[in-house]
Amino acid sequence: MKLIKFDLPVDGVQVKSIEELREHFTAEILGHYRSGLLFKWLSSRKLYDELSEVKLLGEMESDFDLLKRLSEILRVYADDDSLQLLIEKINLKFDHEVNNFSDSDSPSELECELTSPWMVASNSNFCCESMRDFLDIPEGDLKEFFVEAKIDELREKAKGKKLPLSLQEMLFNCDLEIAKIILAENISVNCCFVMDLAKKGTPKTREFLAENPSVNIEVQQYLIETGSDEIKKALARNVSVSIEIQSILAEDPNWRIRYCIAKNPSISFGVQQKLSQDSDVDVISALAENSSLLDEYENLWVSSKEEKIRIGLAKNLKLSVSNMEVLSKDSSRKVKKALAGNASLPDRLQAKLMHDGGDEIKIELARNESIAIALQAELSTSWEIDILIALFDNKNLADFVKKSMFPRFNNKDLAELKEKSDELNDKHTRALLQSLEHSKKLINANFSNSIFMTDAKRERIQMDQDELDRKCDGLSREYDAIYEKYKKYKSIMELKEKVENL
Numbered sequence: 001m002k003l004i005k006f007d008l009p010v011d012g013v014q015v016k017s018i019e020e021l022r023e024h025f026t027a028e029i030l031g032h033y034r035s036g037l038l039f040k041w042l043s044s045r046k047l048y049d050e051l052s053e054v055k056l057l058g059e060m061e062s063d064f065d066l067l068k069r070l071s072e073i074l075r076v077y078a079d080d081d082s083l084q085l086l087i088e089k090i091n092l093k094f095d096h097e098v099n100n101f102s103d104s105d106s107p108s109e110l111e112c113e114l115t116s117p118w119m120v121a122s123n124s125n126f127c128c129e130s131m132r133d134f135l136d137i138p139e140g141d142l143k144e145f146f147v148e149a150k151i152d153e154l155r156e157k158a159k160g161k162k163l164p165l166s167l168q169e170m171l172f173n174c175d176l177e178i179a180k181i182i183l184a185e186n187i188s189v190n191c192c193f194v195m196d197l198a199k200k201g202t203p204k205t206r207e208f209l210a211e212n213p214s215v216n217i218e219v220q221q222y223l224i225e226t227g228s229d230e231i232k233k234a235l236a237r238n239v240s241v242s243i244e245i246q247s248i249l250a251e252d253p254n255w256r257i258r259y260c261i262a263k264n265p266s267i268s269f270g271v272q273q274k275l276s277q278d279s280d281v282d283v284i285s286a287l288a289e290n291s292s293l294l295d296e297y298e299n300l301w302v303s304s305k306e307e308k309i310r311i312g313l314a315k316n317l318k319l320s321v322s323n324m325e326v327l328s329k330d331s332s333r334k335v336k337k338a339l340a341g342n343a344s345l346p347d348r349l350q351a352k353l354m355h356d357g358g359d360e361i362k363i364e365l366a367r368n369e370s371i372a373i374a375l376q377a378e379l380s381t382s383w384e385i386d387i388l389i390a391l392f393d394n395k396n397l398a399d400f401v402k403k404s405m406f407p408r409f410n411n412k413d414l415a416e417l418k419e420k421s422d423e424l425n426d427k428h429t430r431a432l433l434q435s436l437e438h439s440k441k442l443i444n445a446n447f448s449n450s451i452f453m454t455d456a457k458r459e460r461i462q463m464d465q466d467e468l469d470r471k472c473d474g475l476s477r478e479y480d481a482i483y484e485k486y487k488k489y490k491s492i493m494e495l496k497e498k499v500e501n502l
Contacts, residue, residue, distance in 0.1 A: 008032065008041040009188045009214075012162045018047055018074065025076045027086040030063055031191055033070065035216040040240050050074060063087050155182055162188040169193075177202050184209035191216070198222050203230070210234035217242045229254050236260035246271045255280040262286035269294060281308050288312030295320075302326050307334060314338035321346060328352055333360065340364035347372040359384055366390035376401045385413060389488050406496045414493055417486040424479040431475050435468040 007014035010032075011024035021029075032038040033054070042051040053073045057066065067083050070076075078086075155178075163171070163186050171183040172193045183189055184197050185208040197209050198219050209215060210223045211234040220238075223231055224245055235241055236249045237260050249261045250271045255278075261267065262275050263286045275287050276297055287293060288301055289312040298316070301309050302323045313319060314327050315338050327339050328349050339345060340353050341364040350372055353361055365371055366379050367390045379391050380401050388408055391397060438461075445453055445461045 008037065009162050014160075018045070018050070022074060022076050025071065025074065025078075025086075027063070027067055027089065029070055030066060032214075033057075033066065035191060035214055036242075037214050037216075037240065040213070155185070158182045159185060161186075165190060172196070177204060180205040181208050185212055187212065187214045189214065194219050195222070203228060207231050207234045211238050213238060213240035215240075217244070220245050224248060229257060232257045233260045236264060239264065239266045241266065243268045243270070247274070250274045255283055258283045259286050263290055265290060265292050267292055272297065281306050285309050285312035289315045291316060291318040293318070298323060307332050310335045311338045315342060317342065317344045319344065321349075324349055328356075333358070337361050337364050341368055343368060343370040345370065347375070350375055354378070359387060362387050363390045367394060369394060369396045371396075373398050373401070377404075380405045380408070383408065385417075385485070385489070389485060389492070392492055393488065403499075406499065409489065409492050409496055411493070414486075414489050417482065417489055421479065421483045421486045424475060424482055428472065428475040428479050431468065431472045435465070435472050438465055438468055 007016055008021065009015070010021060010028050011026045013020065013024050015021045015024060029038065032041070038054065039051065042048075042054065050073055054070070057069055057073075064080075064084060064087060067087060068080070071078055071083060159182075163183070168183055168186075168188075168190055171179040174180070180197060180201055181204060183193060184201060184205050189197075189212065194209070194215060195218075197205060199222070201209065206223060206227060207230050209219070210227065210231045215223075215238070220235060220242055221244075224235055227235070232249060232252060232254070233256060235245060236257055241249075241261075241264065246261055246264070246268055247270065249257055251274070252258055258275060258278060258280065259282055261271065262278075262283050267275075267287075267290060272287065272292075272294055275283055278284050278287075284301075284306070285308040288297070288309050293316060298313065298319065301313050303326070304310055304313075310327065310330060310332065311334055313323070314330075314335050319327075319342070324339065324342070324345060327335055330336055330339075336353060336357055337360055340350075340357065340361045345353075345368065350365060350368070354365055354375060362379060362382070362384070363386050365375065366387050371379075371394070376391065376394075376398055379387055382388060388405060392402065392405060442461050442465050445458050
């Protein structure tokens with residue numbers, strides 16, 4: 001089973017290497033061992049010697065014995081007294097954090113008004129200012145962070161942090177769903193809360209928990225047995241989902257669940273074999289795009305008759321150069337377009353696609369963050385607006401290329417884009433009004449008792465309504481695309497003006 005690299009949360013640090021783990025070694029490693037997270041981290045870092053020894057440990061009678069053996073395997077040099085202190089520290093941490101506040105630390109009534117809804121609801125003594133510092137929320141912005149529009153931003157702030165046990169308890173005891181979600185998706189969530197969240201959490205909370213890579217196999221098993229399709233999809237996206245759960249998900253009747261497990265970079269060889277014969281071509285296409293794809297399927301599917309499978313393969317970042325070469329000659333423009341966007345595409349094949357392909361392929365190359373500087377310079381000489389905008393948006397665009405592009409952007413093209421945008425907006429508005437007017441006719445037809453209103457007439461009116469709705473949707477998408485292009489072009493023109501005024 002191939003795992004993508006992830007950091008191990010220990011001692012408030014996201015550990016990336018064995019050296020960092022030794023430096024920040026604490027008794028928290030016991031929880032990671034029992035949850036299985038330590039195994040996956042060692043495997044993802046290719047620390048196979050340590051992994052093989054850790055796998056032989058099994059469960060020991062005491063925390064001390066287990067911690068001592070782990071310290072020996074990981075070559076952490078600590079005496080027995082030091083190890084015992086680490087265990088006592090982790091055991092006492094919760095009580096210390098919850099109870100070690102004086103009355104003066106408790107938030108005042110005014111502070112509670114300026115802090116989060118969950119702070120008031122949880123009856124916790126956790127200091128308001130500590131909460132502000134913990135999430136790095138600027139002065140004066142605390143209240144705003146808890147309105148609906150800021151929830152995602154708040155989650156992102158908390159997600160990458162190691163939550164203290166006192167804060168975890170506060171979140172767990174809070175009645176608000178957002179508090180439970182923040183706890184459920186945090187990789188440092190304590191195991192004493194996890195099963196309760198799985199059993200008693202809201203559907204959304206359970207969904208975030210299912211995608212948390214620190215959740216152990218017992219909880220994964222419970223979630224798959226009791227969860228909805230959305231929870232199963234979240235499990236399928238979990239990079240640490242067990243092989244047993246992967247196998248169950250790969251046989252789910254819902255193709256979208258199989259699609260999610262097919263895209264999981266930690267997919268096992270056996271599950272790949274199952275999904276390689278899936279009845280749904282979209283599932284096989286997702287597997288073809290997976291960077292963990294086995295070579296035998298890559299070599300087989302490069303000549304597949306199914307265009308979707310070849311498109312998926314063309315997007316695969318681990319695709320061999322020889323198979324990229326084959327796909328660069330593919331008869332399908334969609335396959336070449338997908339290949340042009342592949343960040344692993346060699347410079348030689350980038351140049352081949354650019355000179356053999358049309359504007360669609362050049363646009364994808366312009367978006368490719370790995371595009372060679374020589375090709376950036378060549379594309380920058382184009383007068384095609386879509387190519388110029390795509391290239392200018394590329395975050396790896398060389399500075400000298402970007403500066404050379406400014407003369408290509410002008411007020412005339414900007415005015416034309418504005419005119420097209422306004423014209424499409426008017427068309428969409430008229431089509432929408434026409435659709436709304438016709439919908440009244442449809443309602444009257446459906447409720448009419450007239451002998452002249454036959455089923456055939458109702459069906460005809462319904463067909464006309466469907467056609468008008470499709471027209472509205474098409475115009476809406478067309479308008480959104482041209483307006484987005486206009487906004488980008490306008491921002492480039494504003495930047496150009498600033499540069500010229502320097």
